[in-house]
Amino acid sequence: MSNYIVFLTLSAATYAIFGLGLNLQWGYTGLVNFGHVAFMTVGAYTTVLLSLQGVPLWIAAPIGGTLAAFLGLLIGLTTLRLREDYLGIVTIGVSELVRITIQSDKFTPITGGVGGIQRYELPLNFAPAVPSYLTKLGFIGLFAAVMGLASWRLWVWGRKNMNKMWQAALGIVSFFIIYICGAISLYNYDDRAGLMLLTVTTLAIIYVGLERLINSPWGRVLKAIREDEEVPKALGKNVFWYKLQALMLGGGIAGIAGAFYAWQITSLYPSNFEPLLTFNAWTIVSLGGAGNNVGVILGAVVFWAYDTVTRLDWIKSLPFSSDQVGAFRIMIIGLILMVIMLWRPQGLLGNKDELTLGK
Amino acid sequence: MTDLLRAENLCKSFGSIKAVNQASITVPAGSITGLIGPNGAGKTTFFNLLSNFIVPDQGQVMFNGQPIQQLPPHRIARLGMVRTFQVAKALSRLSVLENMLLGAQDQIGEKMWQAWMPQVAKDQKQLKEKAMTILTDIGMDHKAADFAGGLSGGQRKLLEMGRALMSDPKLILLDEPAAGVNPRLIDDICGHIQRWRKDGMSFLVIEHNMDVIMSLCDRVWVLAEGSNLVDGPPAKVQNDPQVLEAYLGS
Ligand SMILES: Nc1ncnc2c1ncn2[C@@H]1O[C@H](COP(=O)(O)OP(=O)(O)OP(=O)(O)O)[C@@H](O)[C@H]1O
Ligand SMILES: [Mg+2]
Numbered sequence: 001m002s003n004y005i006v007f008l009t010l011s012a013a014t015y016a017i018f019g020l021g022l023n024l025q026w027g028y029t030g031l032v033n034f035g036h037v038a039f040m041t042v043g044a045y046t047t048v049l050l051s052l053q054g055v056p057l058w059i060a061a062p063i064g065g066t067l068a069a070f071l072g073l074l075i076g077l078t079t080l081r082l083r084e085d086y087l088g089i090v091t092i093g094v095s096e097l098v099r100i101t102i103q104s105d106k107f108t109p110i111t112g113g114v115g116g117i118q119r120y121e122l123p124l125n126f127a128p129a130v131p132s133y134l135t136k137l138g139f140i141g142l143f144a145a146v147m148g149l150a151s152w153r154l155w156v157w158g159r160k161n162m163n164k165m166w167q168a169a170l171g172i173v174s175f176f177i178i179y180i181c182g183a184i185s186l187y188n189y190d191d192r193a194g195l196m197l198l199t200v201t202t203l204a205i206i207y208v209g210l211e212r213l214i215n216s217p218w219g220r221v222l223k224a225i226r227e228d229e230e231v232p233k234a235l236g237k238n239v240f241w242y243k244l245q246a247l248m249l250g251g252g253i254a255g256i257a258g259a260f261y262a263w264q265i266t267s268l269y270p271s272n273f274e275p276l277l278t279f280n281a282w283t284i285v286s287l288g289g290a291g292n293n294v295g296v297i298l299g300a301v302v303f304w305a306y307d308t309v310t311r312l313d314w315i316k317s318l319p320f321s322s323d324q325v326g327a328f329r330i331m332i333i334g335l336i337l338m339v340i341m342l343w344r345p346q347g348l349l350g351n352k353d354e355l356t357l358g359k
Numbered sequence: 360m361t362d363l364l365r366a367e368n369l370c371k372s373f374g375s376i377k378a379v380n381q382a383s384i385t386v387p388a389g390s391i392t393g394l395i396g397p398n399g400a401g402k403t404t405f406f407n408l409l410s411n412f413i414v415p416d417q418g419q420v421m422f423n424g425q426p427i428q429q430l431p432p433h434r435i436a437r438l439g440m441v442r443t444f445q446v447a448k449a450l451s452r453l454s455v456l457e458n459m460l461l462g463a464q465d466q467i468g469e470k471m472w473q474a475w476m477p478q479v480a481k482d483q484k485q486l487k488e489k490a491m492t493i494l495t496d497i498g499m500d501h502k503a504a505d506f507a508g509g510l511s512g513g514q515r516k517l518l519e520m521g522r523a524l525m526s527d528p529k530l531i532l533l534d535e536p537a538a539g540v541n542p543r544l545i546d547d548i549c550g551h552i553q554r555w556r557k558d559g560m561s562f563l564v565i566e567h568n569m570d571v572i573m574s575l576c577d578r579v580w581v582l583a584e585g586s587n588l589v590d591g592p593p594a595k596v597q598n599d600p601q602v603l604e605a606y607l608g609s
Contacts, residue, residue, distance in 0.1 A: 216474035217466040217483070220453070224461050227450035234410070234443070235462050235526055236436035237469075245471055291452075 002181035006196050008304055009178055013199040014260045016300035017206055018277075019284040020293060021253035026282075027290035028214060029246040030226035032088035035095030037277040039068040039251040043258025045102060045111060048268055051121045058123075061259035068255025071098075072248040080243050095275060103270035116269035123263060124194030131189050139186045143197050146204050147179040199260050203297070206253060210293055222246055226291075283333060287340065289347025298348055306333070362421070363388040363530055363561050364440065369408045369418035378404040379415075380585035384563075386530060391552065391562045393576035393593065395569075397606055401585040402565045403445050406532050410435055410442040423529065437464065439529035443536070445565075447515035451508025455499065458507045458518055459490035462525030486525075493521045496551055498544065513540040517548070530561045537568045549574055569597065581605070 018040060025031040046064035051057055071094070079090045102111045111117070131139075151172045158168025182200075185193035213219050221242050224232040233239045262268050284303050288295025310329050320328065340347065364386040371379045379401040386392045396402050407413035409420055411432050420428045427435050436442075441462075450458050460466075463486045468479035494500040497517045502510065507518060516536060523531050536552075537545045545568070552562060552575060566572050572579060572593055579596045581588040583605040589596060596602055 213471065213474045216479060217460070217468040218471050218474050220457060220461055221469065223453055223457075224450050227452060228448050230412070230444070231448050231450055231522075232461060233412075233432050234436060234441060235522065236433050236441070236464055237461075238431075238433050249471075 002184045003192075004308070005178060005181035006185045006192055008301075008308055009182065010192065010196040010199055010264055011307075012297075012300045012304040013196070013203045014257055014264055015280065015284060015303065016297045017199075017203050017260065018254055018257035019281050019288075019296040019300055020203075020206060020210060021250040021257065022281045023250075023285050023290065023293060023296045024210065024214075024222075024253070025246055025250035027285060027292065027296075028219065028226060029222045029243060030084075031243060031247055031250075032084060033091045033247070033250070034088045035091030035093070035275075035278060036254055036281045037273050037275060038091065038095035038098045039071060039254035040258035040261060040277065041095070041098050041102065041273040042068045042071050043255025044262040044268060044273070045258075046255070047259040048117055048120045048262050049110065052117070057121060057259075061256060064259050065252040065255035068258065069248040069252035072251030073244065075251075076244040076247045080240055080247070092275070095273075095278060099270050099273050102273075111270075112268070114270060116267055118267040120262075120268070122191050122195065122266065123198055125191040126189070126194075127191065136187060136189055139189075139194070139197055140183045142201065143179065143182050143186060146201050147175045147182075150204065151175045195260070195263055199264075202256065202260070206256070207293055207297065210253075214293070218242075223291075283337060285347075286337060287347060289349045292347065292349050295347050295349035302348070306336075361388050362386065363390075363423060364409070364563065365421045366409055367419045369405065369420070370416045371404055371408055371413060372416060377585050379408060381418075382582060382585060382587055384580050384587075386561055386563050387577075388529075389556065389559065389561055390577045391556055391564060391575045393572045393579035394563060394565045394582060395567070395572060395579060395596075396582035396588070400582045400605075402582055403534055404585075405582065406442055406534055406565065409532065410440065412442070436526065436528075439527075440532070441523040441526050441528040441530070442532040443519045443523055443534055445534040445538075447512070447519045449507035449510055449515045449518055451506060453507055454504055455494070455507050455510070455518060456487065456490055456503040459494065459522055459525050460486055462522040463489075464526050490521075490525060493524050497521050498547065513544070516540055517544075520548070524555065528560065530563065533562060533564045533566075535565055535567065537566055537571050545571060573597065 018036070021039065022033060022036050025033045043064035046067045047057070047060045050060035050063060055063075075087070075090060075094055079087045101107060103114045105113065107113065108115070154168045154171045154175075158165045182193065182196060186197065214222070221232055221237050224237070225239055225242060229239050232242075261272075265272060280303065284299040285296055287302055288297070288299030315325055318325070362385045364384070367383045368381050369379055369383070370377070370381060382401065382405055384392070384394065394402055394405070404413065408415045408418070411428065411430060415428060418428070419426060422435070422438060422440050425438070427438065450461070453461070460483070466486065467476060467482040468474050473479065491500060491503065494503055497520065499514060499517055499521065502514065507515070510518060516539060520531075520533065520536055536548060540548065549571060556562065564572070564575065576593050578590060579593045580590040581596060581602050588601055588605055589599050
């Protein structure tokens with residue numbers, strides 16, 4: 001049970017970071033990025049390849065994020081001055097280009113090509129040794145701090161919106177369950193538990209940072225661009241530069257998510273970076289509500305809860321082949337998205353009032 | 360008076376339509392200058408050329424003694440010339456107050472790396488007070504917390520003007536500020552424009568409502584089919600046979 005929760009938390013947190021990057025670009029700035037996985041690919045491969053050269057992970061991962069942001073700069077400089085749909089088309093192309101480059105013969109000596117990379121360093125991996133009791137206690141304490149802080153924020157939010165109280169309570173209860181399971185796993189330490197702690201902590205830091213940015217005058221300009229870019233332009237804001245920053249920062253965040261993704265899957269293949277991942281990020285952002293960071297995190301949790309539940313053993317007792325089940329799972333996601341678009345087009349946490357507004 | 364804005368021989372064609380053809384204008388500092396003309400005369404296009412939202416085919420624009428036709432629109436706005444839109448553009452999913460705050464220039468925290476600075480909150484508080492003062496002036500203070508997308512057409516026009524004022528501009532280009540605004544409020548707005556002018560701001564106003572033009576403007580320029588027809592004091596322009604013909608003929 002606690003292994004299952006750790007896996008779920010780890011996957012959801014990684015995808016939440018990934019989704020937060022897209023949410024900055026699409027949800028707040030209105031940039032159509034259909035190649036989000038490209039940033040993740042660059043982040044993942046950079047981190048892993050650098051760590052193979054002996055670069056410490058805590059340096060390699062930020063460099064991965066920086067290179068992903070640099071990819072955003074390249075894409076932005078070439079397309080952001082054009083009509084907005086060009087960005088969508090170019091990002092699709094770039095994401096495939098990145099993947100195909102990595103698996104091409106020419107780069108196989110560096111990237112491992114289709115054969116992938118199997119053994120690389122993982123963070124907080126003490127094996128075969130075990131961390132000391134003190135270290136473990138420190139980890140459990142840090143985890144308590146992060147989950148406690150999250151619960152406290154939810155509590156404050158619930159107090160402010162009295163009608164949302166039960167939702168806040170539900171969130172706090174789930175945090176508590178995650179905490180208990182996480183703490184048990186951290187106590188019986190393995191590197192999965194350590195990675196989960198690291199991912200959740202990183203997610204918390206990125207979330208807090210993004211919220212601060214979004215609620216600053218800088219974030220206001222992004223939202224203005226999303227609504228109608230002529231207005232900030234007429235009021236002296238350099239719209240191009242702001243869009244570029246959003247694209248780069250969102251890409252950098254996806255690059256960081258790439259490092260965690262690589263550590264989670266423990267061996268890296270180009271096929272891990274199919275366009276399906278971009279689709280998943282869009283699903284998560286739409287599920288939770290574009291332009292709502294808490295919603296994105298919730299969307300990632302719902303997405304992974306769905307994903308893992310439909311991979312459990314009970315599925316095998318159904319009279320379908322595994323291919324059929326696989327196709328079926330994706331169909332259901334499509335169906336859920338359609339239902340959401342009809343019933344709650346603002347997403348699970350979005351504000352309905354916003355949608356009834358005209359331009 | 361020195362010229363705050365001087366545009367000479369601006370031209371812009373859309374395909375075979377010469378929307379603006381060799382049009383010129385001067386706006387003296389501290390003035391309220393009017394720009395009138397029949398529908399389709401090219402007034403809005405002329406504004407777009409002045410602010411470089413549309414790049415002119417040819418012509419010069421000087422603002423505050425500096426050539427600006429090479430500058431991107433946001434740089435022109437930062438120099439102190441802010442335009443508004445004929446079809447008012449509200450930022451729907453931002454509150455009215457947020458719309459106003461967007462207008463302020465050089466805010467602390469407008470740059471990404473400043474978002475964490477402690478001065479941001481103080482700066483924003485001051486700007487909010489300023490925004491509320493302007494909103495009160497234009498009779499919109501009770502709407503401050505509402506989404507701008509819920510405003511009526513007339514309220515959007517007012518919001519647009521207020522937002523432009525937030526930037527402390529030297530010159531505001533108003534494209535039909537009175538269109539769709541109720542008559543009593545039009546009088547109020549005219550009063551405020553006069554007052555803002557006394558504070559040192561200048562205005563270039565496109566308007567079909569002749570009462571507004573007559574009561575506000577020091578000088579009026581008439582555009583017809585993309586070219587200058589006449590210009591002069593409002594009383595003179597109003598009775599000019601050429602102007603009457605242009606309006607009746609269209
Ligand atoms: N983007 C464009 N593409 C093609 N034609 C255009 C464009 N913008 C304006 N025009 C044409 O240019 C001419 C001038 O239009 P403009 O909007 O400047 O007129 P106006 O004087 O502002 O009229 P109104 O008083 O009705 O607002 C019109 O014939 C219009 O159809
Ligand atoms: Mg017009």
